[in-house]
Amino acid sequence: MKECYFCKGTTEVKKIDVDFRWEGKLLVIKDVPVEVCTQCGEKYYSAEISKKIDELAQSSRKPEKVLEVPVLEFSR
Numbered sequence: 001m002k003e004c005y006f007c008k009g010t011t012e013v014k015k016i017d018v019d020f021r022w023e024g025k026l027l028v029i030k031d032v033p034v035e036v037c038t039q040c041g042e043k044y045y046s047a048e049i050s051k052k053i054d055e056l057a058q059s060s061r062k063p064e065k066v067l068e069v070p071v072l073e074f075s076r
């Protein structure tokens with residue numbers, strides 16, 4: 001547990017789904033243990049977690065499941 005950089009609130013470890021783009025593809029990694037501020041919701045990824053996420057993104061591991069993601073164009 002540590003202090004939030006933004007609001008000085010306390011953080012706690014929560015398992016969340018992390019979504020991010022990797023080489024133009026949207027990836028979701030489930031149940032990532034991340035420190036989350038209990039006040040403002042800011043997320044903190046430890047170096048270890050970021051490394052693991054990078055490894056997963058680069059691995060050719062078969063995804064547990066593939067979701068269809070709706071993409072809408074704003075100016076239509």
Ligand SMILES: [Zn+2]
Nearest residue numbers: 004007037040
């Ligand atoms: Zn905060």
